[in-house]
Amino acid sequence: MGRSPCCDKVGLKKGPWTPEEDQKLLAYIEEHGHGSWRALPAKAGLQRCGKSCRLRWTNYLRPDIKRGKFTLQEEQTIIQLHALLGNRWSAIATHLPKRTDNEIKNYWNTHLKKRLVKMGIDPVTHKPKNDALLSNDGQSKNAANLSHMAQWESARLEAEARLARQSKLRSNSFQNSLSSQEFTAPSPSSPHSKPVVGPPRCLDVLKAWNSVWTKPMNEVSVASASANISVTGLARDLESPTSTLGYFENAQHISTSGIGGNSTVLYEFVGNSSGSSEGGIMNNEESEEDWKRFGNSSTGHLPEYNKDGINENNSISFTSGLQDLTLPMDNTWTTESLGSNTEQISPGIFVETLTDLLLSNSGDGDLSEGGGTESDNGGEGSGSGGASENCEDNKNYWNSIFNLVNNSSPSDSAMF
């Protein structure tokens, strides 16, 4: 089937929008809602195609757009989410209220991606370009597992999107009647299919990640210290497009327990907290309830992953990656459990430390100077420059992560 043109392009204007055009579009949408984008230009008196109008609206004119410099928290969130989701800008944008996918994409391409490259980190995989450095330690498996979790999250997002569309269909008539009476701004990247107003969707993989790796053992009622991970039961939260968010969506801080049981903040979402006047700090009760939902099984094996991300038992599962990896469900990973020797790694702060490093290097100066960390391992700070030094940068990068993990709690991070 050939691609149909979005509009009749003859005689239509292209290029930058003028203030007059903006005003026309804004006035029309505020009065009538956008309705059919295809029909909108004619009705609004614009010589533009509907697609151009939609983009102008969603990326620029919407009243709920935040413009200007990205905050450190936003940068951190973008990096973390990109590590998990890749170039799924719309998915990332759902976790950054008031930012559009286009803006996030541009910011990534013009700022964050360059930082990664400068550090010798592949901006696609978020791994050091020289993987040989990782071959004999736990980080390669760590990163692989992170990637694995991203696969999980991708499946979940797809399933959730489908459910959202179904839900939208069911409520379409209601929405239509509403839109004729009052104006509501569409959400950043999906004016129709996503909630118009509300807290950002949580990234369940992060929640799960934190739940598994950072929860003190005395809070984990369902697991023994050697229990294996199972995601059975998590997918039941997919029963509705919003149900996965219920106990997490308002969380701006996720209270976790780091090494040594120190309470700290792992991920901080800078989202709309409209549903929580307290900023949504997750308490122990919520965490435990969360955990019970997450880990009500200790089958020891991840069930089969199917095309829809949900199997007949209403659980999400995978077939690759972890089948040989048995990970203890306690506060830390040890490299012993990962096939190496004695170093301890806390996967719960893996992404955090990674992004801390990136952000602490947010200046465009020499990125290898001390790794930009608070590590007391000052010997790592060598000058950087050409590609020949990438190897050293990589060592510094991962050493810095290890040092951060071993020598400080996450709360020591300058980021928090």
Added chain:
DNA sequence: AAGGCTCGCAACCGCCTACGC
């Protein structure tokens, strides 16, 4: 001061998918 270069961002392009008929 002027021309060239780089960077950032708005906007466009084209593919994909869902949906209605």
Added chain:
DNA sequence: TGCGTAGGCGGTTGCGAGCCT
């Protein structure tokens, strides 16, 4: 079931501003 349409999404382009030589 197949086709046409609409909208979403990610990649890419083009242009203006600022910087450099």
